[in-house]
Amino acid sequence: MELHRANSRQTKQASADNFTGVVLQDPVIVGKAPSRMRATNVSFTPGARTAWHSHPVGQTLYVVSGVGRVQLEGEQVQELHPGDTAVIPPNTRHWHGSAGDRLFTHLAMSEIDDQGNGTQWFEHVSDADYSATPAPVK
Ligand code: MN
Numbered sequence: 001m002e003l004h005r006a007n008s009r010q011t012k013q014a015s016a017d018n019f020t021g022v023v024l025q026d027p028v029i030v031g032k033a034p035s036r037m038r039a040t041n042v043s044f045t046p047g048a049r050t051a052w053h054s055h056p057v058g059q060t061l062y063v064v065s066g067v068g069r070v071q072l073e074g075e076q077v078q079e080l081h082p083g084d085t086a087v088i089p090p091n092t093r094h095w096h097g098s099a100g101d102r103l104f105t106h107l108a109m110s111e112i113d114d115q116g117n118g119t120q121w122f123e124h125v126s127d128a129d130y131s132a133t134p135a136p137v138k
Helices: none
Strands: 023-030 037-044 059-066 068-072 078-080 085-088 094-098 104-111
Touching (some): 094 104
Antiparallel strands (some): 037 104, 068 094
16 A cells, blocks of 8 residues: 655645635645546635636535635535535536635545546636625525
8 A cells, every 4th residue: 555644745835826815735645547536635725715727527625624615607606614515517617715714624536537637727716706795505
C-alpha cells in the first residue's frame, strides 16, 4: 500500500487565476491509472470562492465544516452545511465557496475523463452573483 503521511505534504494556496480570495488546499489523493480519482480538502476563507468551472465527469463535494455556497449556472445559490453532499453533474458550469462571513471546508472529489481531462476553468464569479440570497434550506 501507499501511505501518504500528513507531515509529508504541505497546504497550498489556490491560484488567483481560478479562485477569488484566500483558498487553501490540502491534497488527499491523485489516483494512479487505472484509478481516475482526485480528492482535495479545500478551505475557503470568508468571501472566497472558485471561479466558474466545470468537471468532465462531475464532482462530489462533502462539507466538513463551516457554512458554504454552491451554484449551478442558471439555478439559485444553495447554502451548504457540515454533512451535506452536493453532486455536480458533468460539464456543468458552477462555483462553490464560503458564505460571506464564514470559514468553509469541503472535501472535493472528482475523476478525469477517458482522455485524461480534468477541470475546465472560466471567468471569476462576480460579487453580485456571489452575494445572491441563497435558497431556503429545507
Ligand atoms: Mn467544482
